[in-house]
Amino acid sequence: MPERYFSYGVPMIGDIKKERGPMTGLLSVLIATGDESAFVVACDMPFINADLISLLITRSSSVERPWDAVIPVFEGRPQPLFGIYAKGIIKTIEEMIQHGRRSLTEMLRRVETLYISDGDVKAIDPEGMSFININTMEEYEKYVI
Numbered sequence: 001m002p003e004r005y006f007s008y009g010v011p012m013i014g015d016i017k018k019e020r021g022p023m024t025g026l027l028s029v030l031i032a033t034g035d036e037s038a039f040v041v042a043c044d045m046p047f048i049n050a051d052l053i054s055l056l057i058t059r060s061s062s063v064e065r066p067w068d069a070v071i072p073v074f075e076g077r078p079q080p081l082f083g084i085y086a087k088g089i090i091k092t093i094e095e096m097i098q099h100g101r102r103s104l105t106e107m108l109r110r111v112e113t114l115y116i117s118d119g120d121v122k123a124i125d126p127e128g129m130s131f132i133n134i135n136t137m138e139e140y141e142k143y144v145i
Helices: 002-008 022-032 050-061 087-098 104-110 118-124 137-143
Strands: 037-041 069-074 082-086 113-116
Touching (some): 022 037, 022 082, 022 087, 022 104, 037 050, 050 069, 050 082, 050 113, 050 118, 069 118, 082 087, 087 104
Parallel strands (some): 069 113
Antiparallel strands (some): 037 082, 069 082
8 A cells, every 4th residue: 555655755666576575675675776775674663763874874884895785783683674785785686586585684694794783783772672663553552652
C-alpha cells in the first residue's frame, strides 16, 4: 500500500525483483540512487540516532580505503539494517539473490565491511534504541506509550 505514504512527498523505491526482503530492498535502493553509496535503515526502526549516522559517515570517509559497507555492532551483533552501503556491492547482491541467498550478514562477509565497534556505538546510543524494530502493537506500546 505505498499510496498511504504519497502525502509525505518523499521518493519511494519499489523492489525491482519479485523476491521480497531486506536484500532486495537494498539492491533496489543502490540501483535507483545516483550516489555512490547510501545510508539505509529499516522502515520499522523509528528511533534512529542522527549522531550515530554521523559516526558511520565520518568513519566511512576517514579511512584510506573505500568500504563496501559500514555497519555498527551492538552487543556483539552486526546491525545490517542500519548502515552505509556502496554501489560496488550490486553484483554480489544480485548473485546471492539469484542463488536464493538472502542473508545480509552473509553478504557482509563477502564484501569489504568496516564494522563500528560496540564500544563506539554505545558511546552514542548506549541502549541501542537505533536498532529497535517495532512490528507489533505490543512492541509499540512497550517503546512508545
